[in-house]
Amino acid sequence: MNRFMQALGLSGNSGRGKAELGRMAGASLQETAALYPFALLAAVYVLGTSPLGLLLLAGGFHYAGTLAGDRQSRAGGSRLLLPALTAAAMAAGILAFGLRPAGAAGAAALLAAAVRGLITGRKRLWTGVQIPLPLWGIALSVILYVYIAGSNPPALTPHRTELYVLCMTNLFVLLLRWNTDQVRSASPSYEVDGQTASRIAAVNRRLTWLTLIPIVLIGAWQGFGPLLLRLARWLISLLQSSSIPAEPPKQEESLAAAELRHMAKEEIGGTPLWLTILGYTLLALLSAVIAAGVAVLLYKLLSKWLPERLRLWVRGLLQRFRRLRAIRRAPGEQAEYLDEVERIEGVPPKRWRRRRPDGKRQYAGDDPRQAYRQLIARAMKRGFVFRTSRTPSENGTELETGGRYTDYSPEEVRQLIARYNEDRYGRR
Known part of the structure; x- marks a missing residue:
């Protein structure tokens, strides 16, 4: 085994080489399972063979192509890899499907799987999870499964269970690899402190399996x-x-009469x-x-590829729901502190004409709340991050330390916050 990994350019002494082989196998399994709907249709209507046999051959060629492409990216392999894979795919297609047009189609499918594996290995796509192809495979599997369940075609009905199992396998491998990828991207020292990061990834995998096992048990039962x-x-x-309520049986009623009464009730x-x-x-x-x-699961998976405006809208909607839940749970005065900047009402144009030309230190008259709102609003325009969990005093402290958020001096900020606290809460 160590010689095999050393021949591939992997480290055979540590567990890193075995881990890389496992990740390559996971990537090949995921992409192969995603293509099962196409393999099913091709095997049933074109090749006339077993879909699982075609899928196993395609998965083997995909894995071999991934290993060859990774070896080529590490050590600059020879240019004979693609011709060798082409010859192997043609030979396997002829041996498995015979000398006929269907055999040529099968050889082309195996060659496509090998080329895809070669690209995956060269570009090292197996190091991270690839979202689009598995999601397309899951969507096509669901559509085909619904069609088989509704129409009961005689050629596809015997393969309905296989389609369901491969779809679930694709989903589970996607979630597990995506989980590991998230841990790796969130931990800057993943490659340096591999032991700690591997423990975190193992715990996350166990939690993911605890979520997936009920889905497997429920889905396995019809x-x-x-x-x-x-x-x-x-x-x-x-x-x-x-x-x-159950009626007590009448003793004087005959068996025939009871049966007639039961039939009439039905x-x-x-x-x-x-x-x-x-x-x-x-x-x-x-x-x-x-x-x-x-929907939540799909949003977690696809949030990176959604438009920015849609992501901001969903994020704002979730924040509103959290605020409503916090307000409902709050028992009056003993509630957890929640501060919000009051809405700035429309100001008539005449009042705006009275502001100073330099635009600095504009107090809102004798209204402390209006002055506090203006202070926070101008600070937010300069990049200040307003959080509802902070008190006005905490906001004032941060504004004092970060002088780029306001043109007021620290003493003026303290006076403004003190006036606001006294006006709103009756204390300084």
């Missing part, structure tokens, strides 16, 4: 759709059984309308919670 329908029916039956009666509405309401709430969780 999927999410039948589970939600079973839950709704169980709630309806539970409410129906609790609302309709024909005439049924689930009450209010129970049906309540059950579907609970189902809708549960679906909304699941959809919100999926």
